[in-house]
Amino acid sequence: MLLDYFPQIKALILDMDGVLWRGKQPIGNLAEIFERIKSLGLKFTFATNNATGSVKQYVDKLRSFGVDVSPQQIINSPMAVAHYLKQLYPEGGAVYWIGETGLIEALEQAGFHYSEDGVVAVVAGLDRQFTYEKLRKASFLIQKGIPFIGTNPDKTFPSPEGLTPGAGSILAAIEAASGTPPQIMGKPYPHLFRLALQQMKTQPHETLVIGDRLDTDIIGGVNAGCKTALVLTGVTTRAEAEQFQPKPDWIANSLGELVGVNS
Numbered sequence: 336m337l338l339d340y341f342p343q344i345k346a347l348i349l350d351m352d353g354v355l356w357r358g359k360q361p362i363g364n365l366a367e368i369f370e371r372i373k374s375l376g377l378k379f380t381f382a383t384n385n386a387t388g389s390v391k392q393y394v395d396k397l398r399s400f401g402v403d404v405s406p407q408q409i410i411n412s413p414m415a416v417a418h419y420l421k422q423l424y425p426e427g428g429a430v431y432w433i434g435e436t437g438l439i440e441a442l443e444q445a446g447f448h449y450s451e452d453g454v455v456a457v458v459a460g461l462d463r464q465f466t467y468e469k470l471r472k473a474s475f476l477i478q479k480g481i482p483f484i485g486t487n488p489d490k491t492f493p494s495p496e497g498l499t500p501g502a503g504s505i506l507a508a509i510e511a512a513s514g515t516p517p518q519i520m521g522k523p524y525p526h527l528f529r530l531a532l533q534q535m536k537t538q539p540h541e542t543l544v545i546g547d548r549l550d551t552d553i554i555g556g557v558n559a560g561c562k563t564a565l566v567l568t569g570v571t572t573r574a575e576a577e578q579f580q581p582k583p584d585w586i587a588n589s590l591g592e593l594v595g596v597n598s
C-alpha cells in the first residue's frame with residue numbers, strides 16, 4: 336500500500352466529496368477503509384470547504400456508510416472562521432452574517448450573535464437566500480472598515496443543470512460592491528488545516544492531506560506545510576496531477592488504494 340512509503344505519517348486530514356463519496360454514492364467500502372486507518376494507528380479529521388451543511392449531517396452520513404466518527408472529527412470552513420474570530424474576540428460579539436446552517440451553527444457555538452450594526456465582522460458564505468438587501472448591508476458595513484471574512488473561495492460547484500453559484504460568487508458580489516476583497520478561511524488558505532492540526536495535536540510534516548482537487552486540497556495542504564495525496568476518484572485526472580506544480584507527494588487511484596484496502 337502507498338502508505339508504506341511514508342512511515343512518518345501519524346494523522347490524516349481528509350476531504351469528503353470526491354474522496355469518500357460522489358453525492359450519495361460511497362467510493363469503495365468506507366467501513367473497511369476506516370477500520371484499516373484505525374488499525375494503522377492514524378488519527379484523522381475530515382475537512383470541507385462546504386459552509387452550508389451542519390456537522391451532524393456529516394456525522395450521520397459517515398455513520399450510514401459504517402464509519403463511526405465524533406463531531407470533533409469534522410471541520411468545515413465556518414468553524415475556521417469561528418476559530419479565527421474567537422482568537423480576536425474571546426468573549427464573542429455581534430457579527431453580520433450571510434450564510435446557511437453550517438455558518439450560523441459555528442458562529443453561535445463560538446459565542447457570536449447576528450446583528451446588523453455594532454458588529455465586529457461581516458462574514459459571508461454560500462447563502463441560497465442571498466438578496467440585494469443583504470449585499471447592500473454588507474457593503475455599507477465593509478465601507479465603514481468592518482473586516483470582511485469569507486468562508487470558502489469556491490465560485491461554482493457542479494450540478495446536473497450546470498455550474499451552480501457557490502460561496503465565491505457571493506463573495507465576488509460583495510467585493511465588487513464594497514471595493515474590498517474578503518479574507519478567506521477555507522482551502523486553499525491554511526486556516527482550516529491549521530485548526531485540524533491543532534485539534535489532532537500533530538505537526539504538519541507528520542500529517543497527510545488527502546483530496547481530489549489540486550487548487551484547494553493540494554495547494555491548501557502545501558500552504559499548511561503538510562504532506563499531500565491526490566486521489567483520482569473526484570475531479571482530477573492523473574495527467575493533470577502529474578503536471579501540476581506543486582505536484583502532490585502521492586497520487587493514488589482511490590483512498591482504498593492509498594491505505595491498502597482493495598474493495
Ligand SMILES: [Mg+2]
Nearest residue numbers: 350352353547
Ligand atoms: Mg473534494
